[in-house]
Amino acid sequence: MTAIIDCQDVDLKFDGEHKPILKNINLQINQGEFVSIIGKSGSGKTSLLQMIGGLLAPSKGEILVNGQIIKSPIDEMTYVFQKPVLLEWRNVLENVLLPIELKRRPNQVDRKKAKDLIETVGLGGHEKKYPHELSGGMISRVTLARALLTEPEILLMDEPFSALDAMTKEQMQLELVELSVQFSTTVIFITHDLSEAVYLADRVVLLGGDPAQVIREFSVPFQRPRLKDWKFEPSFTKIVKEIYDEIEGLK
Numbered sequence: 064m065t066a067i068i069d070c071q072d073v074d075l076k077f078d079g080e081h082k083p084i085l086k087n088i089n090l091q092i093n094q095g096e097f098v099s100i101i102g103k104s105g106s107g108k109t110s111l112l113q114m115i116g117g118l119l120a121p122s123k124g125e126i127l128v129n130g131q132i133i134k135s136p137i138d139e140m141t142y143v144f145q146k147p148v149l150l151e152w153r154n155v156l157e158n159v160l161l162p163i164e165l166k167r168r169p170n171q172v173d174r175k176k177a178k179d180l181i182e183t184v185g186l187g188g189h190e191k192k193y194p195h196e197l198s199g200g201m202i203s204r205v206t207l208a209r210a211l212l213t214e215p216e217i218l219l220m221d222e223p224f225s226a227l228d229a230m231t232k233e234q235m236q237l238e239l240v241e242l243s244v245q246f247s248t249t250v251i252f253i254t255h256d257l258s259e260a261v262y263l264a265d266r267v268v269l270l271g272g273d274p275a276q277v278i279r280e281f282s283v284p285f286q287r288p289r290l291k292d293w294k295f296e297p298s299f300t301k302i303v304k305e306i307y308d309e310i311e312g313l314k
């Protein structure tokens with residue numbers, strides 16, 4: 064299988080710093096795969112995601128998406144930031160339609176698609192509400208609907224659920240997995256939450272060291288979408304524990 068995302072010997076060194084923060088990153092991600100990236104704070108997760116998204120240039124090596132070297136953001140990828148960015152003066156529907164509007168005037172088909180997605184993420188009936196009228200979970204749902212509107216081949220998500228309460232987070236995880244399977248979206252998902260990393264992904268990539276490298280990759284050999292109760296099964300906790308032990312060993 065050819066990788067849709069291919070990081071080849073990638074280093075990242077910021078200007079003015081004497082050593083790189085990421086070194087020799089080799090990471091291949093297949094079409095439709097869901098990959099979680101974990102690692103201690105400061106291990107370069109966001110920087111790696113930004114390089115894949117074309118927001119930051121590697122100092123060495125190359126990142127290819129669909130065989131093309133990434134030099135700037137491309138339409139096939141959508142980046143979802145840790146802090147949801149909604150425009151306060153636009154309602155839910157208008158916020159979801161924003162990526163289309165940045166390119167052209169939305170037509171009836173776009174509006175129908177946006178409304179369907181709003182329904183799918185559980186916000187049916189809230190289209191006319193403004194961001195200040197929404198809860199954190201609802202804002203997160205708007206962000207997800209907006210990210211999916213252009214049907215990106217690849218979703219790059221940087222701790223998108225970290226600010227949510229436990230129950231809303233769980234609900235969003237379920238929705239994300241279902242939608243990513245439905246749209247066969249390739250997803251790279253950064254999280255600090257090991258249980259979230261394992262529950263969502265086909266593969267968990269651990270970054271660590273100084274400069275950071277890919278320390279280990281953990282396969283999660285269970286079909287997605289997964290049952291909510293899987294989090295209570297030994298097959299789930301075994302993988303989480305294995306990753307936990309590896310991280311503990313890094314200290």
Ligand SMILES: Nc1ncnc2c1ncn2[C@@H]1O[C@H](COP(=O)(O)OP(=O)(O)OP(=O)(O)O)[C@@H](O)[C@H]1O
Nearest residue numbers: 077078080084102103104105106107108109110111
């Ligand atoms: N623009 C920059 N210039 C210099 N150093 C930077 C810059 N951006 C990030 N760094 C440094 O690079 C390292 C990696 O940062 P990055 O945000 O990628 O890590 P992270 O693993 O995503 O962290 P966290 O889990 O805390 O979000 C950190 O030491 C950070 O201080």
